Amino acid sequence: MKFAVLVFPGSNCDIDCFKAVEAIGEQVEYVWHTTTDLSGFDAILVPGGFSYGDYLRCGAISRFAPVMNEVKKAADEGKFVLGICNGFQILTEAGLLPGALIRNNGLKFRCHQTPLEVVNSATAFTNQYSQGEVISIPIAHGEGNYYCDDETLAKLQANNQIVFRYAGDTNPNGSVYNIAGVSNERGNVVGMMPHPERAMDQLFGSEDGKRMFTSILNAWREQHGAAVNG
Template structure:
């Protein structure tokens, strides 16, 4: 299974994502620069956190127009697995691959600490190894993680089971609407989340709860492609 980690000017979690793939599931993984226009080689694409283009205008607003984004939209339409983390989530919403928008934290402060999440949807390629309702510990590091959408969009998200993660009740760190920490598209192959699972792959880092996001995607891909894909 081939993984791509997109790299924009200002990305700073690309190495974390690369190492998470390498260390947890041992699959081939490449850094892919934002000027690339062909992602056909890859089965899964990670859009990492950071401060793409310095977060000028809005977070992700400039990265959304990078050449690689055309190829990313095509990959999403083809059903390939895409995970946007933190700034990557912001980029996916700016590109229209996910609904909603990310605003300044309600506190107007950058928040960097462990966060408790409740798993709401285990029917995505990235969450199949979790249990619905399970509480997991995943770190956050963001200043603009306050998820927002209008009432009609929120109703649609709930109706289609597109809320993937919520902050545990009473533990919302940013004022996010309905405690939302991550969502997916209607097809379920594109997931965006503010917390950083790639920073939670070992107890040495404070939690290994993020590891199953990477084992989930490999298990899903292997199941889809049959026994020939194993090994």
């Protein structure tokens, strides 16, 4: 399996994503934002950071980068697309995911470990977790407050598109319905504010993020008639 890690001016979690893929033993390449061909990749990671300095609003400029046309094509083809933090913001701005990310309700940058409930363990990104499992994944954002209107929320619930919620009463940013991550209707595009690529080893506080990357690998191998070894 081959992963692409997109790089925009201002990305700062691209290396973390690259190392996360290396940790599960798969191929990975950095892909610059001007790239116009993603046909050689099976999965695309849109990393966190401050693309284009978060001018206008987070992700509002990056969504016009040439590579985003290719991300849309890849999503339409059923390839796996994961947007993390700023990547989540970019995917909502690009219309690949519903809703929007706005300023944290406390107007402060939040950076700490956060318990997440796995709301949908049947996606390509969560098949290695148990339904309802609470995992520990760090956050680092100032504009992670997920917002959508009541009609969109009802659709997300009806279609099982809510992938992660902040567990219990730990909502750090005011997100509607405690939402921390959502998918598109097809289930091959997911965006989340917490950083699984920073939870790959217990040495750093948690290894709960590793199963997100092995989930993607497992889903891809199932499509190609194999299973994850070990």
